[in-house]
Amino acid sequence: MKPVIALVGRPNVGKSTLFNRLTRSRDALVADLPGLTRDRHYGEGRIGELPFLVIDTGGFEPVAKEGIMHEMAKQTKQAVAESDVVIFIVDGRQGLTPHDKTITDFLRKSGRAVMLVVNKAEGMKYTSVAADFYELGLGDPYVISAAHGDGVADLVEEALGLAIAQQPVSDEALDEAPRGVKIAVVGRPNVGKSTLINTLVGEERVIAFDMPGTTRDAIEIPFEREGKQYTLIDTAGIRRRGKVFEAIEKFSVVKTLQSISEANVVILLLDAQQDISEQDAHIAGFILESGRALVVGINKWDGLTSDRRDEIKMDIERKLNFLGFAKLHFISALKGTGIGPLMKSVDAAYKAAMANLSTPKLTRALIEAVEHQQPRRRGATRPKMRYAHQGGQNPPIIVIHGNALEGIDANYKRYLEKHFRETFSLVGTPLRIELRSSK
Ligand code: GDP
Numbered sequence: 252m253k254p255v256i257a258l259v260g261r262p263n264v265g266k267s268t269l270f271n272r273l274t275r276s277r278d279a280l281v282a283d284l285p286g287l288t289r290d291r292h293y294g295e296g297r298i299g300e301l302p303f304l305v306i307d308t309g310g311f312e313p314v315a316k317e318g319i320m321h322e323m324a325k326q327t328k329q330a331v332a333e334s335d336v337v338i339f340i341v342d343g344r345q346g347l348t349p350h351d352k353t354i355t356d357f358l359r360k361s362g363r364a365v366m367l368v369v370n371k372a373e374g375m376k377y378t379s380v381a382a383d384f385y386e387l388g389l390g391d392p393y394v395i396s397a398a399h400g401d402g403v404a405d406l407v408e409e410a411l412g413l414a415i416a417q418q419p420v421s422d423e424a425l426d427e428a429p430r431g432v433k434i435a436v437v438g439r440p441n442v443g444k445s446t447l448i449n450t451l452v453g454e455e456r457v458i459a460f461d462m463p464g465t466t467r468d469a470i471e472i473p474f475e476r477e478g479k480q481y482t483l484i485d486t487a488g489i490r491r492r493g494k495v496f497e498a499i500e501k502f503s504v505v506k507t508l509q510s511i512s513e514a515n516v517v518i519l520l521l522d523a524q525q526d527i528s529e530q531d532a533h534i535a536g537f538i539l540e541s542g543r544a545l546v547v548g549i550n551k552w553d554g555l556t557s558d559r560r561d562e563i564k565m566d567i568e569r570k571l572n573f574l575g576f577a578k579l580h581f582i583s584a585l586k587g588t589g590i591g592p593l594m595k596s597v598d599a600a601y602k603a604a605m606a607n608l609s610t611p612k613l614t615r616a617l618i619e620a621v622e623h624q625q626p627r628r629r630g631a632t633r634p635k636m637r638y639a640h641q642g643g644q645n646p647p648i649i650v651i652h653g654n655a656l657e658g659i660d661a662n663y664k665r666y667l668e669k670h671f672r673e674t675f676s677l678v679g680t681p682l683r684i685e686l687r688s689s690k
């Protein structure tokens with residue numbers, strides 16, 4: 252599981268600045284979830300091979316009893332509950348404030364590992380910046396400048412070390428190798444995830460893993476259908492639930508992100524009885540970003556008319572048009588209808604995601620595509636594509652080698668993707684094309 256770091260502190264101490272620094276180095280998966288998480292942002296960072304999640308919070312004014320500040324405090328609590336380690340940021344130019352003390356009290360009760368970080372310290376002496384903050388009782392502060400990057404790399408390494416140490420050690424007896432396709436079921440609250448999981452796996456199993464006190468983070472539940480093995484991935488929700496976190500939202504972005512990244516195939520559930528919402532689009536965006544194979548289940552189909560079928564298909568095309576590669580299924584998790592075909596698509600998507608594409612086959616397909624339509628010239632040169640090989644699976648990555656490939660535009664890349672997709676019948680998985688110029 253990816254370690255989760257939450258950035259907490261008063262408004263204006265530099266949380267967003269640090270968040271951007273941690274996540275911008277890669278194509279950051281940065282999402283705002285309007286309505287749901289007014290002021291929480293999720294991003295992915297990476298140090299070397301190690302990916303981690305960062306949650307930015309809007310700002311914590313713990314005294315507010317209502318209004319926007321109260322809402323923000325709630326959001327912060329949720330972020331803390333979802334994290335392994337909290338980076339608590341204070342402002343080195345402003346010095347210690349009473350609110351910093353209140354936040355400290357809250358964090359202490361949360362039971363999370365906390366790192367105290369003094370920001371905006373560029374050009375200042377460690378001892379003089381840090382002195383003010385010892386009285387918080389959080390140990391030696393880390394002194395950084397988020398804006399300039401001073402001290403940030405060390406801070407993150409330290410935070411990740413702590414985060415990993417916080418993660419529960421899995422019970423090895425339960426840790427058999429997963430069998431068959433790993434599936435995650437995701438969707439916004441009340442679309443029918445638990446109902447579908449019950450239908451797939453059987454009631455007792457689900458109750459068993461939902462029990463309080465379950466300490467494992469990701470639960471893998473093996474099940475069988477039509478003689479085939481699958482493993483359902485479920486993250487046990489908010490970890491180490493404590494008294495402070497009673498009022499946690501039912502829906503967890505971290506849980507969604509973690510289960511997507513553990514799966515081979517994601518089943519995205521939508522509610523046929525409602526319009527596609529922004530939250531649906533965000534979750535769909537996470538899946539696309541992850542590169543996992545995808546099957547869309549339009550649930551609660553019982554009792555609806557075929558007019559509604561056309562309506563919702565149009566709504567999906569309009570709002571989730573980037574999911575064109577995925578199969579749609581109308582299902583009823585409650586009545587158990589449509590599940591067979593849905594699972595057939597899961598199998599097909601997995602097969603496509605794990606396809607082995609040999610270099611000669613890919614190169615032939617590439618040459619065919621180019622013969623059919625050349626990339627445009629860029630100035631005097633025309634990009635020259637020579638051969639292609641497979642650079643990865645789940646999602647399949649096709650690496651194209653040649654010269655002057657930086658001249659290939661997004662349109663042409665889409666054309667190539669379509670061509671490969673059709674040639675190799677790659678349904679249900681994203682496909683990535685990488686261009687590598689030798690000159
Ligand atoms: P947030 O409200 O905690 O997310 O704070 P922001 O990241 O929006 O930063 C608030 C202000 O502090 C902005 O004007 C930033 O440019 C500034 N700031 C952030 N980090 C630093 C820093 O390391 N040094 C200085 N001098 N200013 C900073």
Ligand code: GDP
Nearest residue numbers: 440441442443444445446550551552583584585
């Ligand atoms: P989750 O929050 O995504 O896990 O959703 P649940 O599985 O808890 O379902 C939310 C509500 O939708 C429950 O009242 C379910 O009985 C209902 N529900 C789930 N699937 C269906 C379905 O296929 N048809 C209908 N009509 N209701 C369903």
